[in-house]
Amino acid sequence: MAELRWRTAGESHGSALVALVEGLPRGLAVDIAQLDAALARRQRGYGRGRRMQIEADHVEVLAGLKRGVTLGSPVALLVRNRDERIHEYRSFSRPRPGHADLAGALKYGTRDCADIMERASARETAARTAAGALAAQFLAACGIEVLGMTTAVGGVALPAESGLPGALRRLVEAAALGSAASNEAAALAAVDAARAARDTLGGTFLVEAFGVPAGIGSCMQWDQRLDGRLGQALLSIPGIKGVEIGAGFACASLSGRDCHDPITLDDAGIQRAANRAGGIEGGMSNGATIVLRAAMKPIPSIPQGLASIDLVTGSASTADFERSDVCSVPAASVVGEAMVALELARALLEIAPSDRLEDVSAFVAGLRTRDATFPRGLPPSGTGDSSPSDR
Numbered sequence: 051m052a053e054l055r056w057r058t059a060g061e062s063h064g065s066a067l068v069a070l071v072e073g074l075p076r077g078l079a080v081d082i083a084q085l086d087a088a089l090a091r092r093q094r095g096y097g098r099g100r101r102m103q104i105e106a107d108h109v110e111v112l113a114g115l116k117r118g119v120t121l122g123s124p125v126a127l128l129v130r131n132r133d134e135r136i137h138e139y140r141s142f143s144r145p146r147p148g149h150a151d152l153a154g155a156l157k158y159g160t161r162d163c164a165d166i167m168e169r170a171s172a173r174e175t176a177a178r179t180a181a182g183a184l185a186a187q188f189l190a191a192c193g194i195e196v197l198g199m200t201t202a203v204g205g206v207a208l209p210a211e212s213g214l215p216g217a218l219r220r221l222v223e224a225a226a227l228g229s230a231a232s233n234e235a236a237a238l239a240a241v242d243a244a245r246a247a248r249d250t251l252g253g254t255f256l257v258e259a260f261g262v263p264a265g266i267g268s269c270m271q272w273d274q275r276l277d278g279r280l281g282q283a284l285l286s287i288p289g290i291k292g293v294e295i296g297a298g299f300a301c302a303s304l305s306g307r308d309c310h311d312p313i314t315l316d317d318a319g320i321q322r323a324a325n326r327a328g329g330i331e332g333g334m335s336n337g338a339t340i341v342l343r344a345a346m347k348p349i350p351s352i353p354q355g356l357a358s359i360d361l362v363t364g365s366a367s368t369a370d371f372e373r374s375d376v377c378s379v380p381a382a383s384v385v386g387e388a389m390v391a392l393e394l395a396r397a398l399l400e401i402a403p404s405d406r407l408e409d410v411s412a413f414v415a416g417l418r419t420r421d422a423t424f425p426r427g428l429p430p431s432g433t434g435d436s437s438p439s440d441r
């Protein structure tokens with residue numbers, strides 16, 4: 051089975067963003083309208099800036115499909131920038147604290163922070179979102195659904211109603227802040243207040259993956275652990291400063307008895323009394339819903355401008371300001387959904403038996419049957435099981 055690998059290219063004000071996704075199985079009918087819908091969700095959200103009104107993202111598939119179906123060859127996706135002006139973009143030399151400006155200027159030896167901003171900008175996440183939406187279509191064909199939603203903005207909690215993925219998705223897609231909360235009014239007011247104060251906000255989002263069979267990821271090597279891989283996927287999103295799996299940091303103050311999810315067996319199979327583990331134990335999915343939370347810092351482009359220096363004159367100054375969002379947490383939750391879909395698809399394909407979609411989806415259905423009938427479905431004991439004293 052081919053390894054799922056993907057890369058992006060493109061600058062914020064270049065001609066386009068590109069994603070190259072290789073290793074998807076042959077036979078996936080790709081719905082381009084769904085890819086565009088993911089891009090539209092990334093652009094929406096109360097608190098976004100004027101750029102998002104300029105761009106109306108659309109995916110063009112340049113390679114990898116024949117009559118809308120994957121061939122098993124690399125898929126090339128292109129999202130054009132309407133705001134293309136990289137060669138005319140003004141230079142700026144007063145690095146913005148919290149952005150890549152200063153670290154990038156030091157690393158690449160330039161006084162023009164625009165050169166750094168072009169690639170460090172979160173505009174690149176449009177390409178990730180397109181690639182992630184493709185991975186999500188593959189996962190959906192295997193009965194797995196990934197959903198991201200805003201859970202707090204500027205310290206105002208937006209607790210998710212519990213529910214089935216389809217119902218939750220409808221709530222999230224209809225909500226101004228992309229949450230599944232019953233009332234966003236206080237959080238909307240917080241965004242308005244930050245805008246009026248010429249300030250910015252961060253927040254948190256949740257990504258859940260439903261229908262993941264047990265055994266995705268591995269306990270065998272550090273870099274195969276699913277928790278570490280999903281953590282990196284989320285932490286790679288610009289602005290994300292913390293990730294929790296399941297009960298996360300709250301686990302640290304719980305006793306062992308209160309923290310770990312008891313295991314029972316009844317006629318319907320193995321049951322877990324709770325899901326504080328967030329669907330991952332020992333670096334492997336355990337069959338429960340995967341639950342990940344991420345914390346996003348406030349947008350570092352602040353109209354007021356924080357203290358900085360001018361890299362040309364060397365004098366104390368105020369940081370440059372580029373037009374910007376007040377709050378990007380709803381958009382980041384869509385990028386989080388994309389990143390989790392890509393990493394789950396990668397981990398799933400590592401154990402899949404074939405390069406054909408029908409085989410992979412049948413294999414995943416088989417894993418679900420295995421999970422539902424375990425341990426009754428195991429061969430009689432004494433056929434190679436290690437003894438308890440080996441643990």
Ligand SMILES: Cc1cc2nc3c(=O)[nH]c(=O)nc-3n(C[C@H](O)[C@H](O)[C@H](O)COP(=O)(O)O)c2cc1C
Binds near residue numbers: 171350
């Ligand atoms: C979808 C998305 C949209 C963003 N929009 C903006 C923005 O308009 N202005 C801004 O200053 N930062 C924005 N950010 C955040 C910055 O990209 C991020 O804070 C910056 O790259 C530095 O974060 P880092 O230190 O984690 O790399 C956005 C982030 C995401 C994920």
